[in-house]
Amino acid sequence: MSKERSVLPGRFSGLSIKLIATIIGVILLVEVVVYVPSLASFRANWLEDRLRVGIVAARVLDAVPDVMALPRSLTDRLLTSAGANAIVYRRQGQSQLIELAMPVRPDVVVTADMRQQDIMTLAAGALDTLFAGPGRTLRIVGEGDLDESLVEILMSEYPLRQDMLAYSRQIAAVSLAIAALTAVALYLLVSGLFIAPVRRLTQNMLAYRQEPENAALILTPSARRDEIGILERELAAMERDIFSMLRQRRHLAELGLAVAKINHDLRNTLTSAQLLSDQVATLDDPKVQRLAPRLVTTLDKAIGFAQSVLDYGRETAAPPVFEPVKLHDLVVDAAFEARLVGHPTVQFRNGVAEELILSVDAVQFGRVLVNLLKNAREALEAQNNGHDPVPEVAVSVTEDEAQTVISVTDNGPGLAPRARENLFVAFEGSARAGGTGLGLAIAREIVEAHGGRIGHVPTPTGTRFDIELPADLRTSL
Template sequence: MNKVFGRWIGHSLSARLLWLTVIVTLLVEVMILLPSLGHERSAWLMNRVTEAHLAALTVSTAPHGVVDLSTRNELLRLSGTEAIRLVQGGRSILVLPPRGTVRAEGSINLAHETLFGSVLRALDVQFGLAPRDVLVTAPSPLQPNVIVQIVVHNPVLARHLWHYADHTAALSLAIALLTGLVVYVALNRVLVLPMRRLTESITRFREDPEHAAPLAIRPADEFRDDEIAVAARELASMQTELRAALWRNARLAALGTAVAKISHDLRNILSTALLVADRLSGSADPAIRSGATTLVDAVERATDLVTHTLSFAREGPPPLVRAACPLAELVADVAAQTRLLHERLTIETNIPAEIMPSLDRTQMQRALLNLMRNAAEAGAGRLVISSGIDAGQVIIDIVDDGPGLPERAQANLFRPFTGSARSGGTGLGLAIARDLVRAHGGELTLVATSSRGTHFRISIPLDPG
């Protein structure tokens, strides 16, 4: 009960809309009432002028143009005046003199009065600021060439205006309440109820984002383009994407737990491989020694990758061990590793030897290797790596001649499990590469992609300090 009552006294959006509509309607009615008062005053006075002229015509039909005292008083009472004078052809005739001593303390000429002036005088009359008796002059509606002058008792006019104001105010209040109710029902249906659906869905999703169902879009809302319908569709889409992301994160967390459990055995396997590689490096055959050196380097990188991957899964981006690194040498090493895996790929590098940014060589090597391998696996036959310095940033451009990224991959770029450009891919390569670049305080962006190739750009600070 308190909840419902609270909505009506202003604690809900619908109640506030209701009272706002009522208040605005009342303000409009007040703005209309003031001119209406002025018009009603003028109409009342003109009615007195007309009735006074009729009373004067009645007197003119009497013998010798004179009536007895009781008839005079009755004619003055019926006309609502204290005295009547006619002015015609320059002659002024006191048709009906006052019943007693009447002293007009003010005068009004209705022919020259404006609506604004009439409103002000009506308010003066209502609040007792006008003289008690006033002389009113106006052309007769019956005979425009006849000027009628009457003395009006303002308290009588004040009672009439207050009665008119009370009646109009009551009608205005009824109209305001009815208008407010109609607007309330309409806004409650088209605005408040949809907003309530949105807020309830948001609340449910906040309480249990993994299991709460996304907002159900009604068929009528699918084709509407107003703000609430758009917000509902966007909220449903966001909830669907967030829930999918939470499920992916849960799966990744489970995967990280599984990887952590097997990391010990994996390190033992790599240790055995490293031991065998060390023994092979002592072989008398130069070819075997060369291959063993490459194998040792690969096993060491694999061991380091397992360690850093576990740290990344548990704590976020890996800590960086920065040092001045010759970028040309780093890119050449990554290009050599890529060629071993993709023999048909032609890699061209254009890296000035003087560029030596402060970075973690191992992590940047992983980022570049992911980008180059992605290009090769996407079908590129030629890869061009170039670099330069711009506004304190080291710019590394990776341009291939592959078929370009499909629209689905572009829409989900850098998102694991959704941003892969090839069938069966996971999209982890780009996601990991961007995380590693961001760990250096830089950014990995897609510059362009088309059927003629794809252009990625890495920008990192030359000196992070």
């Protein structure tokens, strides 16, 4: 199988560039949130400055009984200092007006009432000015320095908008500088604490994936006590386990190949010996007639053992093909194959309801049932003495909301202690003398592939195996 080679991102790509971009983005977002109140405050101060000039002009107007007697040069100087087209002073129900020699008659007038200082009003006014079109006239309204006096200033909104744009550019430049400096500082800090160790782990995983049997590539964990330190130690332990497992697998593969070759030759030799034993069994010598059956039985067991080893070595890990199957019929077929149907001494009882349908692989699951039923038959045949109780093998099913349990029981002698300790272990967990234990090992693999479990249930007499399958395998045709 070819291995697709992954490439480690550059230093300023991958997590690094994402980290820098995230820091800059967060800082700029914070600056945007701060920017609007700051801009509103700038606009309010700008308007207050113009209003103070208007208040000075109002004092002059208040000191002069007849505003028409004021020199034009003085009124123009007052308007110029305020940048205004006109100033209106209202006090005790009277109004006084100073305006340019060439009065301006505005088309669009927007009012800025400085008596309202709440943040929402100031922010709305600032945004309105910032995005306003050209040609608008601004009417600034505020209280004078005397009781119940009011000052109004009429002026072009253009100077205010220009000053706000210049202020915004300054804020943007300062924000970018702060974001860049902060991003660099945080990157250097986070890079040393997190990104560099993560890159080290990534490089190690990429290199070890290419050469998992190279012990020099096993990670040497640091002394960190945080999550990255735990990750380093767990990765190093996993790599050591993989290294040991791969080395063991290679040894087992080489050993298995040698055993298969020896077993093949041994099977051929035993087959020849079986042919000779069959010929010897035809001789009339009483001693030969007495010993020949034992010789034939021994050779049959040896040949069967050799064949089972070869069959287990050829086992494939094909996933099950799930399809609706009547479990009752599947048990009948398995009992027939296990030679329980029509058996002269062993009775068979199929307690599975005919309407029960499971979604399983019929071929694979049938092998599980055949192995269990065959083991039960052989155990009963070995201990049958012709007395009660009558040897019996039974299959039953119990169902609940969580699972379906298939039980295979017999009333035989039960399992030997050694067999119980090594159940489902190939070549060690045989339920009968001379067996290989491959049937139970294969049965466990098939049941687990179906998402279930198989286990031995201790009983006072006999043997019982339970197959637990998920309830969602119950279906209908």
